[in-house]
Amino acid sequence: MTDTPSKYLLNVDYGVGGVTTHFRSRPLGDDLHSETMVLNLGPAHPATHGTVRIVVELSGETILDADVEVGYLHRGFEKMCETVDYNQVMPYADRLNYVSPIINNVGWCLTVESLLGIE
Known part of the structure; x- marks a missing residue:
């Protein structure tokens, strides 16, 4: 020893x-x-x-x-989103804020629609 x-x-x-x-x-x-x-x-x-x-x-x-x-609390959200398609991020965005999860989904959808040029 x-x-x-x-x-x-x-x-x-x-x-x-x-x-x-x-x-x-x-x-x-x-x-x-x-x-x-x-x-x-x-x-x-x-x-x-x-x-x-x-x-x-x-x-x-x-x-x-x-x-x-x-x-x-760091959840590694960005790293998880790097490995999936943009439409598969919705469940992750849902879990970021347990008080009002729909706000994160709306923000994510508006961002993706803006990047893709969808109105």
Whole structure:
């Protein structure tokens, strides 16, 4: 056996260096009684439709700062569409937005009709 620990993700010794976060580190003790609070909302939260992550800094009920990450979920839509014909993209466009899927279908159809010169 070797003396160096193996670098597996589930290993306790696996480091997380190089990961960027949006949180500012604050020393404990003096800051415990301040009125500002950092709230991590998402990426999957009942108040959001789909996946979006919002890191909010609050002072009481007032929002001081917000960092919004949209498009948190990457589905590979463009790559899937590269392998099929234009008329086979409809089911993929349907699944991009579960709240109003018809909007994506209309947008796709209007784009294809415009490119093909169909009125």
